[in-house]
Amino acid sequence: MANASAHFVAQARWRPLEFVFWACTLLPFFVTPSYLSLASQIAITALFALSLDLILGYAGIVSLGHAAFFGVGAYTAGLIAKHYWTEPLSALALAGLAAGVAGYATSHIIVRFRHLALIMLTMGFGLLLAEAANSASDLTGGADGLQGFHVPGVLGFKFDMFGRTAYGYSLVALFLCFLVARRIIHSPFGLALRGIRENATRMPAIGAPSRAHLRKAYTIAAVVAGVAGGVLTQTTSTVSLEVLSFSRSADVLVILILGGAGRLYGGIVGAIIYMVARDQFSGANPQYWYFWIGVMLVAVVMFLPNGILGGLSALHKKSQ
Amino acid sequence: MLSTRNLNKSFGSLVVAQDIALELPKGVRYALIGPNGAGKTTLINLLTGMLRPDSGEITLSGGDITSLPPYARVRKGLVRTFQINTLFPQLTALESVTLAVLERERNAHNWWRRLASFDAAAEEAHGILRSLRLADGAHRTTRELAYGQQRLLEIALALATRPRVLLLDEPAAGVPKEESHELFTVISNLSSELTVLFIEHDMDVVFRFASRIIVMVGGRILVQGTPDEVAADRTVREVYLGKTHARAA
Numbered sequence: 001m002a003n004a005s006a007h008f009v010a011q012a013r014w015r016p017l018e019f020v021f022w023a024c025t026l027l028p029f030f031v032t033p034s035y036l037s038l039a040s041q042i043a044i045t046a047l048f049a050l051s052l053d054l055i056l057g058y059a060g061i062v063s064l065g066h067a068a069f070f071g072v073g074a075y076t077a078g079l080i081a082k083h084y085w086t087e088p089l090s091a092l093a094l095a096g097l098a099a100g101v102a103g104y105a106t107s108h109i110i111v112r113f114r115h116l117a118l119i120m121l122t123m124g125f126g127l128l129l130a131e132a133a134n135s136a137s138d139l140t141g142g143a144d145g146l147q148g149f150h151v152p153g154v155l156g157f158k159f160d161m162f163g164r165t166a167y168g169y170s171l172v173a174l175f176l177c178f179l180v181a182r183r184i185i186h187s188p189f190g191l192a193l194r195g196i197r198e199n200a201t202r203m204p205a206i207g208a209p210s211r212a213h214l215r216k217a218y219t220i221a222a223v224v225a226g227v228a229g230g231v232l233t234q235t236t237s238t239v240s241l242e243v244l245s246f247s248r249s250a251d252v253l254v255i256l257i258l259g260g261a262g263r264l265y266g267g268i269v270g271a272i273i274y275m276v277a278r279d280q281f282s283g284a285n286p287q288y289w290y291f292w293i294g295v296m297l298v299a300v301v302m303f304l305p306n307g308i309l310g311g312l313s314a315l316h317k318k319s320q
Numbered sequence: 321m322l323s324t325r326n327l328n329k330s331f332g333s334l335v336v337a338q339d340i341a342l343e344l345p346k347g348v349r350y351a352l353i354g355p356n357g358a359g360k361t362t363l364i365n366l367l368t369g370m371l372r373p374d375s376g377e378i379t380l381s382g383g384d385i386t387s388l389p390p391y392a393r394v395r396k397g398l399v400r401t402f403q404i405n406t407l408f409p410q411l412t413a414l415e416s417v418t419l420a421v422l423e424r425e426r427n428a429h430n431w432w433r434r435l436a437s438f439d440a441a442a443e444e445a446h447g448i449l450r451s452l453r454l455a456d457g458a459h460r461t462t463r464e465l466a467y468g469q470q471r472l473l474e475i476a477l478a479l480a481t482r483p484r485v486l487l488l489d490e491p492a493a494g495v496p497k498e499e500s501h502e503l504f505t506v507i508s509n510l511s512s513e514l515t516v517l518f519i520e521h522d523m524d525v526v527f528r529f530a531s532r533i534i535v536m537v538g539g540r541i542l543v544q545g546t547p548d549e550v551a552a553d554r555t556v557r558e559v560y561l562g563k564t565h566a567r568a569a
Contacts, residue, residue, distance in 0.1 A: 005442035007414060007459060008435040188422045188438060189431035191411075195419050198408035205368070205406070206420040207394035207481050208428060216429070 012186035021265070025171055029164065036163035042275045043170035044232045047177055049255045049267025051224035054181060056253075057262030058190065059217045060197035061110065064119050064249050065126025066225060068106075069099040071133065071244030073226025075140060078239035082149035089154065092173070092230045099226020100219050107218040111211045114200065123246070130244040145240035151233075159235065166235035173231050174268075177224050182264060184220065193217055197262070254293075258300050260307025269309055321346045321515045322367070322398065322485045327376035329366055329539075336362045337373070338539045344485065349508065350517040351530035359539040360519045361403060364487050368400045369393050380485065395424075397484030401474040403493050403519070409463040413454055413473055416462060417445035420480035448476050452506060468499050475506070486510070488518040492525070504529045527551070 028039040048070055055061040073095035080091040106125055113121055133140045140146055152158060157165040184190050192213050196203050203210045233239050242248065251274070252267075259270025277296060281289035304311035327340035336359045344350060352360050365371040367378060369390040378386045380398050388396070408416045421441040422428040449458050452472045457465050462473060471491060478486055491507065492500035500522065507516065508529050517534075520526050526533060527547050534544040535556050543553050550556055 003439070003443075004414065004418075004446035004458075005436050005439045007412070008418075008438075008442060012434060012436055183434075184431045186435055187431045187433055188419075188428045188435055191415060191419050191422070191435055192428040194411060195408055195416075198410055199406060202402075202406045202408065202477070204370075204390035205394060205400055205402075206477055207391050207399075207423045208419075209391050213429070216431070220431075 008186070018265075022175065025175075028167060033162065033164075036167045038275065038279055040163050040167040040170045040235055041232075042271050043167065043174045044228050044235075045252070045255065045275060046268040046271035047170075047174045047228040047231070048225055048252050049259070049271050050174070050178060050181055050264070051221045051228065052252050052256050053261055053264065053267045054184070054193075054221040054224065055217055056256060057264075057266065058185065058193040058197060059214055060200070061214065061218065062115075062119050062253075063122040064246075064253065065122035065124070066221075066252055067244050067246070067248035068122075068126045068129045069103055069222040069225035070229035070232075070248065070252075071129060072102045072222075073099040073229030074233045074239050074243040075133065075146065075229075076226070077230035077233040078146040078149065079139070081151050081234070081237075082146065086149070086151050088151050088169075088234045091151075092227060092234065095230030095233075096223040096227040099229070100223035103222020103225075104215065104219040107215040107222075110218055111214040123249070126244065126246060126249050130241065130246070133244055134241055140239070140241075143241055145238055147238050150237045151235075154234075159237075163235075170231050170235060173227060177227060178264070178268075181224070185264060189213070189216070254297060256307075258297065258307060260304075260309035260311075260313075263307075263309050263313075266307050266309050270307070273308065321381060323379050324367070325377045325379075327363075327366060327378065328374045329362065329371060330374060336539045337366060340366075340376070340541060342534070342541070344515050344517060346484075346515055347512050348515055349529060349531045350515075351526040351533045352517055352519045352536065353521070353523075353526055353533060354536035354542075358536040360536055361489055362539070363536070364400055364489050364519070367487060368398060394481055394483075397482070398487070399478045399481050399483035399485070400487040401478050401489060401491060403489040405467075405470050405474060407462045407470060407473055407477070410461055412459050412461050413449055413465065413469075413476070414442065414445055414458040416473065417448055417476050417480045418442050420477050421445050421448075424481050445480060448479055452476050452479075468495055468503075471495055471503065472506070479510075483514065485515040485517070488516065490519050490521070492520065492522070497522070500525060 028036055052063065052066050055063060076095040076098040077091050080094060110121065134142055153165060154169050159165045192208060195208065196210050196213060200210060229243055255270035255274045256267045258274055260266035278289060278293065281292040300308060322344040324340050324342045327337055329337040340363060354360055362371065366373050369388060377384060380396055385393050385396060418441050419428065421444050422438060425441065427438060446455065446458060449455050452475065454469055454472055454476060457469055462470065465473065475491060492503050495503060504525055510516065530547060532544065533547055533550040535542045535550060537559050542559060543550055543556050
C-alpha cells in the first residue's frame with residue numbers, strides 16, 4: 001500500500017506553473033516600466049484579496065467589511081511615519097499587529113454568526129470604523145486624508161518617481177505573505193478550515209472547536225489585510241478615507257469571486273484582471289467604466305461559477 | 321457509561337423530551353425505536369449538546385457534561401452520526417477522516433507544520449477506511465462516493481474520534497435492505513468496549529443486532545429492556561409494534 005500521507009505531500013508540492021507565474025510578476029520592470037505604479041497597486045490589492053481568501057475561500061466567512069483591517073493597517077503605518085519614524089519594515093509589522101488586534105477583538109462576535117447576518121455584521125463594523133476615522137479628523141485628517149509624511153525608502157532603496165522600488169516592495173510583501181498563506185493552507189489548520197467551509201455542522205461532531213479555529217483564521221486574515229494597507233500607505237505617502245470605504249470591501253470581494261475563491265491564486269489573478277480592466281476601461285470611457293466591470297462580473301458568474309481559475313482548472317481536467 | 325436524569329425539552333407547547341432517564345452501560349448495543357416524531361433524534365441532539373435541555377442532567381463516566389458544548393463532549397468520547405449525510409462534500413474520504421484524527425490529537429490548530437508530516441494520522445485514517453472497506457475510495461472526494469459508501473464514511477468519521485459512546489442516527493437510512501445487514505454487521509463487530517445506541521426502523525435489524533431496546537413515544541421512554549421483554553410488552557405491541565410484530569412475539 002502506498003504511504004497514506006503521499007496525498008498530502010503531492011497536494012503541497014509546487015507546480016511548474018507556479019514558478020512561471022511568479023517569474024512573470026517581474027515582467028512589469030522590463031516590459032511596462034511606465035505602468036509600475038499600477039503594478040504596485042495591483043500587488044497591494046492582490047495581497048488584500050489573498051487575505052480575504054483565507055476567510056472566505058477557506059473558512060467560508062463572507063465579509064463585506066474587510067476594508068476595516070486594510071484601513072487600520074494603512075492608518076497605523078501613516079501615523080507612525082508622520083509622528084514617529086519612517087523606517088518602513090518595523091512600521092509595517094506594527095500595521096499588521098494593529099489590524100490583527102482589531103481582527104481578534106471583532107472575531108469573538110463574528111464567529112457567532114453565519115450567512116446574511118455575517119454580511120450585515122462585517123459591513124456594520126466596516127461602516128462604523130470608516131465614520132470613526134472620518135470624525136476623528138485630528139488624528140486621521142478626516143476627509144482630507146492623512147498627509148505630510150514621506151517614507152523615503154526601504155533597506156537603502158529610495159522610493160523613486162517611476163515606482164520601481166514601490167513595486168518591488170509591494171511584490172516582496174505579496175510574495176512573502178503568499179508563502180505564509182500557502183503554508184497555512186497545507187497545514188492541519190488549513191484542512192480544518194476547509195472542513196468548516198464544507199460542513200460547519202459536522203465539525204463539532206468530530207470534536208473540532210470551530211469557533212476557536214475561525215477566530216484564529218479571522219485574526220490571521222486581518223493581519224495580512226493590515227500589511228496590505230500599510231504597504232499602500234508607505235508606497236504612496238498618503239492615507240485617504242477611501243482605505244476604509246465600503247467600496248473597497250466590495251471591490252475586493254468582486255476581485256476574489258472573479259479570480260476564484262479558495263485557490264490562493266484566485267485573488268491575485270482577479271486583482272490583475274480587475275485592475276487592468278479598470279485602468280483600460282476608465283481610460284477609454286471615464287464616466288461609464290463600471291458598466292464594463294459589471295458586464296465582466298455577470299459573464300464570469302454566469303459562465304464560470306468558480307471564477308476564472310475555477311473555469312481554467314475545469315478546462316484542464318477535461319483536456320486530460 | 322452514559323446516563324441521564326429527568327431530561328426535559330419542549331418547543332413552546334410541544335414536549336419533545338419528558339423525564340428521560342437513561343443508563344447505558346459499557347459495551348451494550350442499544351436500539352432506540354419509536355414512531356416518527358417520538359423524539360429519537362431530539363434525544364440524540366440533547367445528549368450530544370446540539371440542543372440544550374430545559375432541565376435535567378447528563379453524565380458521561382460519572383462526570384457532568386450537561387453544560388459542555390458539542391465538541392467538548394466529543395472530546396470526552398460521546399460521538400454521533402447523522403441520519404442525513406453530514407459530510408465534507410469536497411474533501412476526499414482520506415482528508416475527512418485524517419481531519420477527525422487530527423482534531424482528536426489536538427493537532428488541527430497547528431498552522432505551521434506541513435500536513436504531510438503528520439504521517440501517523442494519515443495512516444490511522446487509512447486504516448479506519450480500510451476496516452470499513454472504504455480504502456478504494458480513500459482518494460475520491462466525498463460527493464463522488466456511492467451513497468452506501470457515504471453512509472460508511474459517516475461511521476468512519478465518528479470512529480476516528482475514538483468514541484466511548486457512539487450514537488448512530490439511522491445509520492442505514494436509505495440503504496437497500498441487503499446492504500443494511502452488511503452495515504449492521506460492521507457495527508456489531510465494533511469493539512466490545514464501545515457502547516452503541518442506534519436508531520433504526522427495520523425491526524428485523526433491531527431484533528437481530530440490539531442487546532437492549534428502548535422504545536420512545538411522544539417524547540417519553542415507554543419501555544426499555546431486552547428484545548424479548550420489549551417484544552412481549554403489551555403496551556409496546558399496542559402503541560408501536562402494531563399488527564406486524566405482535567405476530568412475531
